[in-house]
Amino acid sequence: MAAIGVHLGCTCACVAVYKDGRADVVANDAGDRVTPAVVAYSKNEEVVGLAAKQNRVRNIANTVVKVKQILGRSSGDPQAEKYIAESKCPVTEKNGKLQYEIDNKLVCPEEVAKLIFSKMKETAQSALGSDVNDVVITVPFEFGENQKNALGQAAGAAGFNVLRLIHEPSAALLAYGIGQDSPTGKSNVLVFKLGGTSLSVTVIEVNSGIYRVLATNTDDSIGGVCFTEALAQHLASEFQRSYKHDIRGNSRAMMKLMNSADVAKHSLSTLGSSNCFVDSLYDGLDFDCNVSRARFELICSPLFNKCVEAIKKLLQQVGFTADDINKVVLCGGSARIPKLQQLIKDLFPAVELLNSITPDEVIPIGAATEAGILVGKENLSLEEEALSIECSAKDILVKGVDESGTDKFTVLFPSGTPLPARRQHTLLAPGNNSSVCLELYESLGKSPAKEEGKFAQIVLQDLDKKEGGLHDILTVLTMKRDGSLHVTCTDQDTGKCEVITVEVAS
Template sequence: MGKVIGIDLGTTNSCVAVLEGGKPVVISNSEGGRTTPSIVGFGKTGERLIGQLAKRQAVTNAENTVFSIKRFIGRRWNDTEDERTRVPYACVRGKDDTVDVQIRGKTYTPQEVSAMILQKLKQDAENYLGEPVTQAVITVPAYFTDAQRQATKDAGTIAGLEVLRIINEPTAAALSYGLDKQDQDQCVLVFDLGGGTFDVSVLQLGDGVFEVKATSGNNHLGGDDFDNVLVRWMMDNFLQQEGIDLSVDKMALQRLREAAEKAKIELSSMLTTSINLPFITADATGPKHLEMELTRAKFEELVGYLVQATIEPVTHALKDCDLTPDQIDRIILVGGSTRIPAVQEAIQDYFSGKTPDRSVNPDEAVALGAAIQAGVLGGEVKDLLLLDVTPLSLGIETLGEVFTKIIERNTTIPTSKSQVFSTATDGQTSVEIHVLQGERAMVRDNKSLGKFQLTGIPPAPRGVPQIEVSFEIDANGILRVSARDKGTGREQSIQISNTGGLSEAEVERMRKEAEVYAEDDERRRQMVALRNQADTLLYSYETTLRDNADFITDDLRALATEKVAELRAAIADRNTALEEMRSCIDALQQTLLTIGEAVYQQAQAEASEELYDYDATTQTAPWANGHTPPEPPAEDYEEFVDDATITADYEAVD
């Protein structure tokens, strides 16, 4: 069995880790970074750029660069209006009311785009381990709905991974923190503020058991929102100064986003920063430059309401597990956005001055925890038990559009619960089971997960039939609902996988497409290598021709010229097949070998002729200008006529 990797599939950045020698290790990507931007860029010729390469070209290719796709995965069109207005790429309403993206005339689901990022992480892991990787543990925000969890699992399948487990991000971070502290009993609060989501989990650690007591959060709050506040501030200021609205210019908007992120990061360690964007736009008077100063105080004023929004879920989580702030032993900060000083101060104030624990890397802790869970599932880690919870209550619609809860939030998973219901009218022969997730009393205020029918109920007065509805949540937090007529034994069930209308067949089709693209990607890499080889060969040909022109016959020169022309044509044609390119390279290479052989033979023949004409008696040194040098005077040799007579005295020195 191969290694199982742990993946933190983030909104802005992703990370992959693996367990080695009982310790989790972050795997660097092919560019040398320990995290990979969750960005996919689509080039003009169909090539895909993922991670740092995609981020670099985002400004000049804004409409075809997809970022923050995690904000759309498993969500409905009507729920994402704000998010859709913030991205430069085209969002279209997909099948089953989902949010798809349209790039260069082709439509992609959020699962497909996420799978592209996962493929990149999978490839980096394979390069590091030197073996194929087929299994993974993937993390999701604790407050992800059932649909979002299933969609993430589908993305893993499309990427060619068997997803052994979906685990919550704050739980994974707690695993990373507590792996070497299993002998200590402590109550830990994980404060996870990432790029697009916010989670809070309270865990009890001790004796190798990681038990989640409660979880809360906000799927619409993260570092992206802090960036967007700065973008809006810059646009408003520029509009006042220059009278130009930058929101209509997608390239300018992308530059503003990058500048906002950079300023936010700088203000975590500095009190002021300069934002300089030359040639941000132009009008009739010429080019315009954006130059602004931003202080930390102003930044904290702008994002104050976002910082305060992180405190409410903390209160909810503590209330759900009947704990007070002073009963928390450790506060673990996870996610890059927790580096913002205002966030740290807010959480410290809430806990009466208690300093958060900084022993884990906010960007890597989740992936490391996923790798630990992967080790548990792979049998590498013993004596470690993870008990997670469901973040939201689950139930069904009953008479009067009332939401009746069957599984309460913060119930430890896996779990199953049943409840008996009856018909609402006389003679009713079927019932519709409407499954929902949420905390509100009425159906309309909660999230619909799906509907199914139980038919074939014998006609009877209302209230007589006994319909048993069972809810079962697996270890991934994914729900299965069944309904059974206790009188007839007739049963109907549904696997809640309403992730955007992706059936198993569609997921399999997308997986095969991803495999084909991986093959195309490999072909592209091979073609680049062949083009480089061809360039080297052409240079070698030109050098050979220049240095040995006198030795090359006209026939060989004509043959080489023909092969060079064929190779240049193959290089110029973007549609040239790999085999054709190899054939052209081999043909020119063979011609060059023939030329080399001819040059060598000709040079050898000329050297033999010169040797035959050589006359030692008439040869003079080239510097003698054809004259034989005079013999030196005889007296120069008198003292050394006979070397055998030369003697020398030696004196020993003490």
């Protein structure tokens, strides 16, 4: 049985296929194993991938980049506002939904993501030689319900049959078979993911094949693009030194330099130096500059330090030292940088650093492995089945009222709770009320629950009033592995009951 795993990142997408017991990344029609998550629109066609990225200089207002950052978000979201401010392709709000304005037409982010997923499906099916549609999609740990739904819908619209959404750190562990080789052992694994636009560091406890997230932090202020920008700024200084022109204020020239810096950055992961040549960079002047790996490392030194500090901070958060970590998994394209790998090795001198799988291919390989597990379930042993246990991404809280009448939030499922999980909660409400409303919220990390975090409510109506007494409502919540939440509320006096299911709670 064959199946597919897809990782749609902010800057790139990658697809792997599971066949004959192993998962492998497959190359697209251009021969590249990673496809830029860029979609360019023209009057006659939509172009996905490298061609769209390379042509962005000439078609910037009609080229969509980093769609994952806005997918499933609304205009009040700080992340969405930041994206809108930086986007060269105009974004507007219509009927409460954010949409791109392209050639006087409105295009929703899900439509853009659908085109990227279609490209991934085409790439996978071409490699398999068959119309396999079963897929596992990866999502960042911090994605909420709306973002997961939007991602799943876009994949479905592209013709995929989505078997499951799994968190990126879990996929990274699956790629290396962590938990499979010694299902009875207990270990702590640090997953370091440096993607195009963000850095995520996660500590996962692996115990008897079950993954439990102990802590995770995402920093949106650092990503692969920061390294590219730093190198582009250096190239702009070199151009100014040679030709006495400062091109930093010229967006077209800087975009050309960014493209050249991006190519050089990738080359410097395997070569000692790289040549940056830009034809007619500014005012008809060609630019030719050689950059050594040592120079690149010096330019990016503050960024490397920031990455290492993020690891130290997370270890501190969980009360660990480097000795408490048994394995470190590297993923994300920028985790390929040799200097960064060396600094992480120095931080964990006695720990196995897993980088034998190319870091930007780890997550899709894990997704394809999970897809293979799901499509071949009947052949699995119990240990392998236990591998696919997920964790809740966010705190799930219930809102109540304390004795003084102040809102009180109780955490029922802390983030990182292994799934499936079941919780009971007793809700006490004034007896003179004829109805009782239970409200559920989600919250990330230490931030308090906010009104926009409310994702479900269940109302018990027509209750018998109890003068001077309290309604005693027993609530049973069951969260399944896919994150769906089943809630039952029962009035203990009358047996009156209400039930809801929230498709993806966390």
